[in-house]
Amino acid sequence: WNLKEGTFCFDPDNGDPGFVFKCNSEPPGLNDPIAQYDHDEGTAVIGGFVYHGSGIPALRGRYIFGDLSKTGGNGRLFYLTNENRVVEFPLPGGTALNLWLFGFGQDASGEVYVFGNTTGVPFNETGIVFKIVS
Numbered sequence: 001w002n003l004k005e006g007t008f009c010f011d012p013d014n015g016d017p018g019f020v021f022k023c024n025s026e027p028p029g030l031n032d033p034i035a036q037y038d039h040d041e042g043t044a045v046i047g048g049f050v051y052h053g054s055g056i057p058a059l060r061g062r063y064i065f066g067d068l069s070k071t072g073g074n075g076r077l078f079y080l081t082n083e084n085r086v087v088e089f090p091l092p093g094g095t096a097l098n099l100w101l102f103g104f105g106q107d108a109s110g111e112v113y114v115f116g117n118t119t120g121v122p123f124n125e126t127g128i129v130f131k132i133v134s
Helices: none
Strands: 008-011 019-021 045-050 063-067 076-080 086-088 100-106 112-117 128-131
Touching: 045 100, 063 100
Parallel strands: none
Antiparallel strands: 008 019, 045 063, 063 076, 076 086, 100 112, 112 128
């Protein structure tokens, strides 16, 4: 991350916040990601799993991941299409997740679970686990 952010080069700006810019030449030994999205879409990518379950056949073989929070406590769920395009999960009734998204799990059957909470900190008693279903 101190050389690139996604497909963009990164200048740490001598300890100031830093900035990204279009690379004129690639730093040696680095590979670009297969997908990316802008900070306008979220705060931090939360890695997930390739879906191997049977409950949602349309997602089989797709990478499921998310973002910590677009705005205070509103994490987002995504998956990649076959063309590696980032698509947001449609949630029931068009509602928001209304959680800080902290991680994913996968059971022995390949079904994927989402971990989050309402406080945004890794302690307290607001943790929630959801199973992704169709």
